[in-house]
Amino acid sequence: MIFAIKPFEIHDGDGIRTTVFFKGCPLRCKWCHNPESFTVKKEILFDKALCKNCLRCVALCSANSEQSGKHVFEREKCTACGKCEEICPAGCYEVAGKDMSAEEIASEVIKDEVFMKKSGGGVTFSGGEPLMQVELLVEIAKILKKRDINIAVDSCVAISRESIDKVIPYVNTFLFDIKAIDEDVHISCTGYSNRQILENIRYVDKLGVPMEIRYPYVPEMNDCEVEAVARFVKELKNVRCLRVLAYHNYAERKYECLERPYPVADITPPEKDEIEKVVRTMKNIGLENVML
Numbered sequence: 001m002i003f004a005i006k007p008f009e010i011h012d013g014d015g016i017r018t019t020v021f022f023k024g025c026p027l028r029c030k031w032c033h034n035p036e037s038f039t040v041k042k043e044i045l046f047d048k049a050l051c052k053n054c055l056r057c058v059a060l061c062s063a064n065s066e067q068s069g070k071h072v073f074e075r076e077k078c079t080a081c082g083k084c085e086e087i088c089p090a091g092c093y094e095v096a097g098k099d100m101s102a103e104e105i106a107s108e109v110i111k112d113e114v115f116m117k118k119s120g121g122g123v124t125f126s127g128g129e130p131l132m133q134v135e136l137l138v139e140i141a142k143i144l145k146k147r148d149i150n151i152a153v154d155s156c157v158a159i160s161r162e163s164i165d166k167v168i169p170y171v172n173t174f175l176f177d178i179k180a181i182d183e184d185v186h187i188s189c190t191g192y193s194n195r196q197i198l199e200n201i202r203y204v205d206k207l208g209v210p211m212e213i214r215y216p217y218v219p220e221m222n223d224c225e226v227e228a229v230a231r232f233v234k235e236l237k238n239v240r241c242l243r244v245l246a247y248h249n250y251a252e253r254k255y256e257c258l259e260r261p262y263p264v265a266d267i268t269p270p271e272k273d274e275i276e277k278v279v280r281t282m283k284n285i286g287l288e289n290v291m292l
């Protein structure tokens with residue numbers, strides 16, 4: 001179950017990459033930019049603001065109806081069949097989630113093989129949490145490895161050791177998130193303990209697989225963790241860089257389209273000065289390669 005395949009990505013590892021977004025994630029980060037990835041089942045994003053009340057969709061299913069000449073959408077009756085996405089002239093609907101085989105996904109990735117190889121790029125498996133569908137991921141990776149395509153896995157690491165072991169033979173680089181070192185802070189930000197996450201990162205480090213660590217910096221949520229994250233990363237041997245990802249609120253509209261509250265609506269994205277100070281603090285702790 002995939003919710004997007006995006007070619008020509010330049011922020012998901014080295015070079016030009018195709019990023020495959022898997023659906024399903026065990027965490028619930030309050031600032032998540034991809035809330036449509038939370039569950040492994042299909043869902044509809046419905047953008048009410050675009051609706052022209054043409055009422056074409058009303059005949060399709062009981063989730064769409066008309067009241068006083070206006071269109072009404074009832075999410076609880078929607079089966080995410082996607083028929084409305086095809087007929088709505090205003091583009092109100094988007095189905096998040098598509099069942100694809102390993103062969104279908106690999107052939108999408110291979111379309112841009114030339115650009116990937118010329119730029120030192122490859123494929124990045126992201127999400128959601130791609131290792132929640134580790135069997136599918138391994139099948140895709142087997143096909144791509146035969147073509148010598150570089151593979152990165154972007155993971156929140158809140159997954160079993162067994163899943164990591166299954167994927168390691170195919171991975172060139174892991175992109176691992178650390179949201180907080182303090183367990184209580186982590187639980188309040190994501191709803192989940194970080195003990196397994198930190199143990200898994202240490203485990204991969206001991207195996208010598210190159211890692212990029214990503215720290216999403218969110219004011220009022222995990223901004224107290226800057227030094228602790230830097231100290232944790234400093235102890236690791238195979239980290240190529242620590243990347244600070246500054247919080248932004250571009251995803252707010254997606255929450256509206258999913259009819260979910262946006263948990264960090266009151267948080268203001270950090271200014272450039274604040275983020276540069278975070279980077280300086282981390283470098284002062286002894287980390288050479290801290291990037292934005």
Ligand code: SF4
Pocket residue numbers: 050051052053054055056057058071087088089090091092
């Ligand atoms: S088809 Fe689209 S624009 Fe027309 S009523 Fe339905 S949601 Fe609105």
Ligand code: SF4
Pocket residue numbers: 044060061062063064077078079080081082083084085093
């Ligand atoms: S996805 Fe299917 S069930 Fe849901 S609103 Fe559209 S047509 Fe109706």
Ligand code: SF4
Pocket residue numbers: 025026027028029031032033034037127128129156
């Ligand atoms: S780990 Fe990533 S995909 Fe999962 S909830 Fe957090 S930010 Fe979203």
